[in-house]
Amino acid sequence: MAIIRILIAGLAFASLSACGAAYISSDIANFRGDDSVQVVDLSTAVVAQANRSAYQPEALPAAFSRIAGAGSRLRGGARLPEPVFDPQTRPGALELRVPPAVDPGSYVIGVGDVLILATPRWESSVEEMAGLVAAQNQRQGYTVQDNGDIAIPDIGRINVGNMTLSEAEDAVFERLIAARIDPTFSLEVAEFNSQRISIGGAVREPGVVPIGMLPVYLNEVLAQAGGVDVGSDAFSVIRIYRDGTLYQIPTADLYADQNLQRIRLVNGDSIFVDTAYDFEQAQAYFEETIQRAQFTQNARANAIAALQAEVSIRRNALEESRQNFRDRVEFGAAGGDFVYIAGEVTRPGRFELPFGNTATLADALFDAGGWSEATGDPSQIYLMRGASAGEQLSAITAYRLDGSNALNLTLATRMELRPGDVIFVAEQPVTRWNRVIDQITPTIFNLGAAAVN
Template identity: 55%
Template sequence: MMNGSIKVRYLLVAVLGLTLASCGTVYRTPEVVEGVAGGTNVRVMNLTAESVIQANRSAYAPRSLPDVFSRTAGSGSGLRGTGALPSPTLDVQTRPNALELRLPPPVDPGPYEIGIGDVVLLATPRAAGSVEQLSGLLAAQNSRQGYTVQDDGSINIPDVGRVRIAGLTIEDAEAALFQRLVENQIDPTFSLEISEFNSRRVSIGGAVSQPTVVPVTLTPLYLEEALAAAGGITVEDQDYASIRLYRDGTLYQIPLSQLYSRASLTKTRLLPGDAIFVDTEYELARAQEYFAQQITLVQARQAARASALQELQLEVSLRRDNLDEARDNYKARLDLGADDRDYVYLAGEVGTQSRFALPYERKASLADALYDAGGVASSTGDVSQVYVLRASSDPRELGAITAWHLDARNAANFALAPRFELRPDDIIFIAQQPVTKWSRAVSQILPQILSVGNAVSN
């Protein structure tokens, strides 16, 4: 059984708890109440995508930093010159006239024709039967080894003999092979493909990274692909470089400057036997001498201006010190509260109740201020009761306040916070959770209950 002191304590707890719940006079907690009360007219507006646009329409221009923060120490005076220097003894070489564009005529070479040196691959079904007599065909399929077209234009197939296919398209070559297999009473089920293209090529040289020979395959070969295969173009002066194309004894020319400005030129189709040479008509040796002379003149100017540079460096250093001093003075005035600054105030269940200074030269959002103060207090804050309290700027509406309400129980609504622009003197308020109110009320009265109980028991 409980002794008398314990009974007294429980009785006091019950009595004071009922008193707290009935009258609500022991603990008060702030909240946002819509309507007119105490001379204040509060209108609650739920935050939505549309209402955010409405709230952001209110006029506001962020404060600008003083001009001292935009000036640099190097602005103002320049270097003193050294007067006129003698003219160069070497005249600039006159460059050649603009290079002429001479394109090869458009041509369609037709389907690829098998040539000497190409490697063809014959593939036959794996099923057993009379086709197994073609041991060479099976070997070609299984080991991926084909038949090289010999100098006489034919390939030699075991048990079939030599079949001439040079100069034929793949379809014509398949027809010729089909006829020979039928003549030798062999199942003519097979497929033919070219595994190596060695008979038709285009050579590339000159001012390229890697001169090479590019094979012409079943698909068209264009100029851009050939240049890429050679590692790209390397010239000292692209304005006067050109691509020379030799075809059937005729020289064609594409200036490099036009190649880059006209994308269609890169699609120039190349034919077997074409020779590409990247060349330049402009001799750079004399230009290098001229540039060397100009460098000498520049060095003379630099030597004469060395003292002027030193004076300028001293002047810049003094200016920088003056700017730093002015900026430090302004920061000190801010720290001491001597200069006006726009603030937003955070109250209620935020991480830290404080004031948030609106930035210079840009606008801040609800998210900026809220999370600068630590966000919503996770243990006590009610995420469904986040408000931005904004007083009316119209003097005729003194006491009118709009409470922009963010209900963040749906976490997706937090996406509105970075879009909601703050204004000077806004108040961000987060209400308590219901259980937080009770917990704080109990924490206030519990020590008094215990002290009274101790007194009664004694």
């Protein structure tokens, strides 16, 4: 009976072979010695020689390397005319005109102010707000931007413009709660830049005095400017320009009356110590200065708006160009340099070579999921490459990588790919036998059943 079974199996295999149905596997090793195929084992020297073949990766279009602001330039407004009003003659009798008392209330946060968010360093909120506290640890605050926002990492933008410090703390508190962050903090104004008083004229150090949380008085501003620098108090006057109205205090009256020294100043006040202007000329001078400043500011704002519009148009054009290229690549109208992967790999197919860079054997092999652990033979990994330009079209080089030695995988990370390369992983001998058995087993059973009947 055993002899009969062997004969049946042999007849079945012969029958399969005769009709061409027997399993036949791909094998590159059988081509060793063939003049048209050169099988070369990969080594460091072989990799270096193979990589010397001429190849220039396809470059991305220039739109992917350009920026929208390239070549843009901020253009200012027209040149301002020369000032008209200059010091003329010393005034005669000086009239005392005192500005009314004011109470601006609590300090209002404005553009340019620098806020510091202080948190306890020993509590867990510091770790939860790592990006937010880093600046405070280094004494770096958050500057209020043109639209009144401050940008806090991990929290986002919070509008605090035209708010008191208490209102700003409430706004920050709500955002921290919304972000599920421990809201233990205190808000401080580190730099007062939004509210100012300007002082000029006959003072030793003209400039700008910022207004902070505390009230600012006339004698303090004069002291910060180095004091009045005039030859005679009888012919000097301190002029205060506020909300389109000009007030004046003769220097002699200022020193004689302490209440005049404690006049409270507010944001936007302009102080000018004059020794030659009369009232009308001083008022004209301030009005001209304000008009020139407003003209410059408006021209600057218009130039910024024009620049932003230009950059936006360029950005849209660049993005449209880039999207057109992506669509062409998607539909196969651009690019098209591929390497083909076959044999015992997890995902056979093709691997697209990147733009502007080279890829290696390891990149393509592991992009395909690597060789199959169940059926692939890691010692028989081949990279097949056709002839270069000028050589015979039939010449093929098969570079063999012995991946059974893990150290050889470093060669795969250095072996560069070229368009049209084919990567092939051979099957294990036992895999070949199993597939043959799987193919002939049904026929054996059929023949055996026929013999029994």
